Amino acid sequence: MRSLPPPSDTQASVFALCLGATADPGLHARLAGIAANLAGAGVTYQLNAVAASLHLVPRVQSVGAVAKTELIGLYETHLSKTDGAARAVYDRIRNAAPNNRCPLCGVGNVAHCDHHLPKSRYPDLAVLPINLVPACHFCNDKKRAKYPTSAGQQTFHPYFDEHLLKDPWVRATLNSGPPPVLVFDTDPPSAWSAQDGERVRRHFDACGLAITFTTNANDELPVVRDRLILQESRGGTAAVQQFLNDERDIHSTRPNSWQYATYRTLAADAWFVGGGYRTIP
Numbered sequence: 001m002r003s004l005p006p007p008s009d010t011q012a013s014v015f016a017l018c019l020g021a022t023a024d025p026g027l028h029a030r031l032a033g034i035a036a037n038l039a040g041a042g043v044t045y046q047l048n049a050v051a052a053s054l055h056l057v058p059r060v061q062s063v064g065a066v067a068k069t070e071l072i073g074l075y076e077t078h079l080s081k082t083d084g085a086a087r088a089v090y091d092r093i094r095n096a097a098p099n100n101r102c103p104l105c106g107v108g109n110v111a112h113c114d115h116h117l118p119k120s121r122y123p124d125l126a127v128l129p130i131n132l133v134p135a136c137h138f139c140n141d142k143k144r145a146k147y148p149t150s151a152g153q154q155t156f157h158p159y160f161d162e163h164l165l166k167d168p169w170v171r172a173t174l175n176s177g178p179p180p181v182l183v184f185d186t187d188p189p190s191a192w193s194a195q196d197g198e199r200v201r202r203h204f205d206a207c208g209l210a211i212t213f214t215t216n217a218n219d220e221l222p223v224v225r226d227r228l229i230l231q232e233s234r235g236g237t238a239a240v241q242q243f244l245n246d247e248r249d250i251h252s253t254r255p256n257s258w259q260y261a262t263y264r265t266l267a268a269d270a271w272f273v274g275g276g277y278r279t280i281p
């Protein structure tokens with residue numbers, strides 16, 4: 001997971017672009033008639049995102065005289081469509097993640113803008129910039145139309161939830177096998193609120209992070225084995241321990257990356273440090 005600064009594009013500027021590009025006079029008039037409603041929905045979203053209460057944002061089927069399909073159509077016609085009037089906004093949001101790294105998993109490459117609250121349930125938020133976050137194919141596909149019905153069901157929001165990334169809560173467990181395998185789950189700090197603990201568990205499950213992290217970490221193990229054999233030949237078990245400690249510490253700036261969880265677990269495992277790494281196939 002990675003936090004990101006919120007988009008600089010505003011609700012008002014994006015809605016104006018969509019409205020300006022709406023050729024149908026009837027739809028244009030009906031959209032103009034709900035401008036204040038959509039602005040209000042944007043303010044409600046912002047307040048609830050800051051307060052970690054997005055589950056309280058109301059789900060709607062229409063706004064005034066504008067139907068859900070027409071609101072979703074604004075997004076599909078003017079934002080995500082390649083030649084849409086607000087496509088530059090979509091591109092700015094999608095491209096905002098440093099090194100194109102998905103903020104929801106920290107592993108995949110960004111491919112889409114994901115509606116944090118899905119447009120199928122919240123069509124009044126379909127073109128709200130702070131409801132759009134860059135996401136990789138895998139996270140986008142896993143999350144689909146999930147939405148929170150309680151405070152604990154709120155998944156990690158890259159623009160508002162930096163506090164959820166400060167302490168480590170991704171846990172790697174080493175099964176010695178043979179062959180040795182790392183498995184991932186969550187272990188939120190005991191000092192955290194029950195709500196924050198439930199939130200990171202929900203995020204971990206909603207984005208399928210057990211799969212993503214397990215795949216990447218176990219793919220790395222043969223490389224770890226070869227490095228540790230080299231370290232052992234140079235300085236014995238002490239050098240092996242030092243290498244694993246260093247890797248753990250280097251990755252500690254991202255305490256919920258699979259890399260930090262992996263090296264924290266390996267460095268603390270006496271069997272692994274004492275030569276268990278040699279059994280990695």
Ligand SMILES: [Zn+2]
Pocket residue numbers: 102103104105106107108135136137138139140
């Ligand atoms: Zn992802």
